[in-house]
Amino acid sequence: MAAVCLVLTTPRLSHPSSSLFFPPCNSTFTSSCKMDDLPPGSRLAIVRSEVAMDSESEESGSTTPTHADTANTETEPFPDAEPFPEYNESECAMLASSIAADKRHEEAWIYALGRAAQQEIRMLHVDPNIIPYFKSDPSHRSQVVLEQLRDLLADPQMRPEIREQFITIINATLQFNLVIFHQSPEFLAPKEVEDAELLLETVLNHVEWMEEMLREQLQTAEQVSYAIEDASLEPTSAYERLCKMATLFAKAMKKPRYLERRLLALYMDMYEEWVHTPFFLLRNRQLVNEQHPSRGRTKLSRRVIIIWDLMNSCIESYGTLTWVTLEIKRQYFAPVMGYLCDSPEIWQHCWDQYQALQNHRHQTTEKDLSRYATI
Structure with a gap:
């Protein structure tokens, strides 16, 4: 119509x-x-x-x-x-075309302002805080991935604490690449191993913290899912069930963010290109000709693998957390919201609460007036 x-x-x-x-x-x-x-x-x-x-x-x-x-x-x-x-068909058509044109202009302005804010954040907070790297190293894909990381870190919707954390990790990764592949003609010389351990320790601490936090959030999400399931079966009104389920969700869970998941995936690509792949390409050749195994080199190799495994775990946990959140919405919140949209029960409940509040205020006022009258 x-x-x-x-x-x-x-x-x-x-x-x-x-x-x-x-x-x-x-x-x-x-x-x-x-x-x-x-x-x-x-x-x-x-x-x-x-x-x-x-x-x-x-x-x-x-x-x-x-x-x-x-x-x-x-x-x-x-x-x-x-x-x-x-x-009036002609007037409605003109109004619709005008609204569509205004919407396109508004979207264009929003995009332009977003890009301007992104460029400003990158110029002030991202590029100056990332240590310069060798332009010709390691590969073209590595340069592209690093450029994408910089753009993503400059996104206005990125939280400042997340931006600072990943800038620290990226700097440590770039410095590790510089120490291992450009500081000495001998691969994994004793001085290189000592300096690289400190840099990998910085990356490892941050990645371990992220992996532990995501694992705890995933466990909490599973517990909240069970609690919401119990609340959805309680013999109360739809409005009361919705309030209780929303309270359980808001107190315990955090909403997954696409930017953070994208940031994890991009950093893993960077780690693979700048550290993991070139490191083990040279390390495997070195092991064939190595006469006396070095404990420092072995420990460093294991830490490179541990960081790789932890990043995989972070990405998997984030994906599972996103899936659990969407399942909670689909199974419990969507049916209740659909029912409330077609039912006057919610409005009757709100009206009853309003009437009870008004009666309470009226009774309180009458008590105050009667007390003053006796005085």
């Missing part, structure tokens, strides 16, 4: 029967309210001539316009159009 489009003009009303705010004129009222029965120059005569309420003036079809009608015809954009039509 097409939408109703109202065309507003100057206040010149048509026949009263076409208006929702006035009852239809009957013959008795019309015969007793003729213009000839009114004294000339009276206020009522002027008003009735302006709004054309008299039935004879409309039924006679006189072509002689009054002074007020002439003025309205000159100022109205559509003099022959009904002031309050039920539907």
Whole structure:
């Protein structure tokens, strides 16, 4: 069914029967309210001539316009159009196209402002805090991944604490690449191993903290899912069940964010390109010709693998957490919300609460007045 489009003009009303705010004129009222029965120059005569309420003036079809009608015809954009039509297809089409054009302009402005904010954040907070790297190392894909990381870190929706944490990790990763592959002609020299251990320790501490936090959140989400399931089965009203389920969810769970999951995936790509793949490509060749195994090199190799495994675990936990959150919404919240949209139960409950509150205030006021009256 097409939408109703109202065309507003100057206040010149048509026949009263076409208006929702006035009852239809009957013959008795019309015969007793003729213009000839009114004294000339009276206020009522002027008003009735302006709004054309008299039935004879409309039924006679006189072509002689009054002074007020002439003025309205000159100022109205559509003099022959009904002031309050039920539907005007051409006007609705023009209005719809105008709204669509305004929406496109608004989206363009939002995109432009977002890009400007992103460039400013990158220029002020991201690029100056990331240590420069060798332009020709390691590969073109590595450079692309690092550039994508910088853009993502500069996103205005990225939380500042997450941005700072990943800038620290990225800097340590770049420094590890510099120490291992560019500091000495010998791969994994003793001095390189010592410096690289400190850098990997920084990365490992942050990644272990993220993995532990995500694992705890996943366990909490599973517990909340069981609690919400129990709440959804309670024999109470839909409104009370929704309130209890929402309280359980809001107190314990955190909403997964696409930017954070994307950031984890991009950093894992960077770690693979800058550390994991080139490190073990050289390390495996070195092991073949190594006469005496080095404990420092072995420990460093294991830490490179541990960080890789922890990053995989973080990404898997984040994906599972997202799935659990969506399942809770689909199984428990969506059915209740759909029921409340079609049921007056929620409104009746709110009205009852409002009435109880009003009665309590009224009783309190009466008690105060009676106490003062006895004093």
